[in-house]
Amino acid sequence: xxxxxxxxxxxxxxxxxxxxxxxxxxxxxxxxxxxxxxxxxxxxxxxxxxxxxxxxxxxxxxxxxxxxxxxxxxxxxxxxxxxxxxxxxxxxxxxxxxxxxxxxxxxxxxxxxxxxxxxxxxxxxxxxxxxxxxxxxxxxxxxxxxxxxxxxxxxxxxxxxxxxxxxxxxxxxxxxxxxxxxxxxxxxxxxxxxxxxxxxxxxxxxxxxxxxxxxxxxx
Amino acid sequence: xxxxxxxxxxxxxxxxxxxxxxxxxxxxxxxxxxxxxxxxxxxxxxxxxxxxxxxxxxxxxxxxxxxxxxxxxxxxxxxxxxxxxxxxxxxxxxxxxxxxxxxxxxxxxxxxxxxxxxxxxxxxxxxxxxxxxxxxxxxxxxxxxxxxxxxxxxxxxxxxxxxxxxxxxxxxxxxxxxxxxxxxxxxxxxxxxxxxxxx
Numbered sequence: 492x493x494x495x496x497x498x499x500x501x502x503x504x505x506x507x508x509x510x511x512x513x514x515x516x517x518x519x520x521x522x523x524x525x526x527x528x529x530x531x532x533x534x535x536x537x538x539x540x541x542x543x544x545x546x547x548x549x550x551x552x553x554x555x556x557x558x559x560x561x562x563x564x565x566x567x568x569x570x571x572x573x574x575x576x577x578x579x580x581x582x583x584x585x586x587x588x589x590x591x592x593x594x595x596x597x598x599x600x601x602x603x604x605x606x607x608x609x610x611x612x613x614x615x616x617x618x619x620x621x622x623x624x625x626x627x628x629x630x631x632x633x634x635x636x637x638x639x640x641x642x643x644x645x646x647x648x649x650x651x652x653x654x655x656x657x658x659x660x661x662x663x664x665x666x667x668x669x670x671x672x673x674x675x676x677x678x679x680x681x682x683x684x685x686x687x688x689x690x691x692x693x694x695x696x697x698x699x700x701x702x703x704x705x706x707x708x709x710x
Numbered sequence: 711x712x713x714x715x716x717x718x719x720x721x722x723x724x725x726x727x728x729x730x731x732x733x734x735x736x737x738x739x740x741x742x743x744x745x746x747x748x749x750x751x752x753x754x755x756x757x758x759x760x761x762x763x764x765x766x767x768x769x770x771x772x773x774x775x776x777x778x779x780x781x782x783x784x785x786x787x788x789x790x791x792x793x794x795x796x797x798x799x800x801x802x803x804x805x806x807x808x809x810x811x812x813x814x815x816x817x818x819x820x821x822x823x824x825x826x827x828x829x830x831x832x833x834x835x836x837x838x839x840x841x842x843x844x845x846x847x848x849x850x851x852x853x854x855x856x857x858x859x860x861x862x863x864x865x866x867x868x869x870x871x872x873x874x875x876x877x878x879x880x881x882x883x884x885x886x887x888x889x890x891x892x893x894x895x896x897x898x899x900x901x902x903x904x905x906x907x908x909x
Binding site: 512515516517519520560563564567568570571574575589590593594596597598599662665666667668669670671673674675677678679681682 | 731732733734735736738739741783784785786787790791793794821825826830833834837876877878879882884885886887889890891893894896897
């Protein structure tokens with residue numbers, strides 16, 4: 492039962508994008524198109540799964556003082572692996588994701604889960620957490636991309652939708668649309684949970700999971 | 711040297727392809743540290759500084775060391791480690807030799823390691839196959855663009871903080887919506903480069 496909870500908590504209740512507000516950069520940048528978002532979600536989830544398992548296995552070996560650089564090396568290795576796989580088997584996705592593919596390495600969902608979960612829990616729990624969080628990330632980014640693609644270009648996963656295709660609101664797929672939709676989605680989550688879900692009112696470095704990381708790296 | 715090309719790269723990095731408002735890189739500090747002008751300016755100057763340093767170090771590593779040896783695919787791992795080590799080194803050196811600069815930038819430096827704008831600009835320079843001078847120009851332009859966005863946004867934040875939005879929009883959502891408005895303003899720069907310098 493506890494394992495099931497670990498798996499599902501990332502989907503809605505602690506959704507990394509909409510509730511924990513992590514990984515904002517790829518969420519805003521890639522979500523103009525549902526297909527690319529799905530690709531990004533899967534790539535990031537795969538990296539998250541790999542790094543969570545690996546870091547959980549190594550959690551008793553890595554000295555506490557240098558743990559953040561170690562995590563970064565592990566994550567960067569998996570990102571390089573993911574880059575190669577995507578380049579080999581989905582070249583159009585590789586070109587569409589462009590610079591955001593190597594930038595998965597600084598996606599704070601991944602470093603955040605390593606720091607908050609994988610270094611304290613066993614391999615099975617960490618893997619389940621990674622799957623749940625990865626699915627939550629993918630769900631949020633695809634949901635956002637669907638809104639932007641349907642209204643912005645009148646298509647969904649490349650399928651043309653009647654009426655909307657001729658009446659698209661192109662600002663949705665441009666940069667400002669990303670900010671607006673993201674803001675509205677967070678406000679909507681706030682509304683349906685009556686402000687329970689999002690505990691932090693402010694978005695500052697203190698709340699960022701990498702804040703501890705940055706501090707540790709410095710000292 | 712093609713001076714016109716350098717100015718084009720610079721202007722397009724500052725205005726048209728602004729890293730924060732157009733390419734969504736470095737959103738965390740943009741939303742997190744933009745509350746007052748002093749912090750916003752300090753953070754952005756630190757970002758400009760680190761972007762220039764990181765480009766000056768990573769470009770030769772990739773072009774002279776990794777690519778000739780056929781290990782260019784290690785770019786992601788090497789760059790993030792080099793940047794992390796570099797930031798650490800710069801902090802130590804500043805602390806020891808230039809304490810005045812350290813007190814101004816010191817607090818922001820460690821936060822920059824995981825800033826995607828810095829890693830982004832170094833990788834973008836390689837992807838665009840810029841020369842060394844062009845890479846440095848691009849880094850400076852991207853940094854200045856970040857500075858511009860941060861300073862403008864900190865002014866807007868001041869107004870937003872004193873307003874009273876609907877309850878569910880309080881905090882982060884209203885900040886994102888106001889960022890969208892700044893981003894729309896930056897769309898006004900579309901075509902400026904072609905207009906000034908020709909295609």
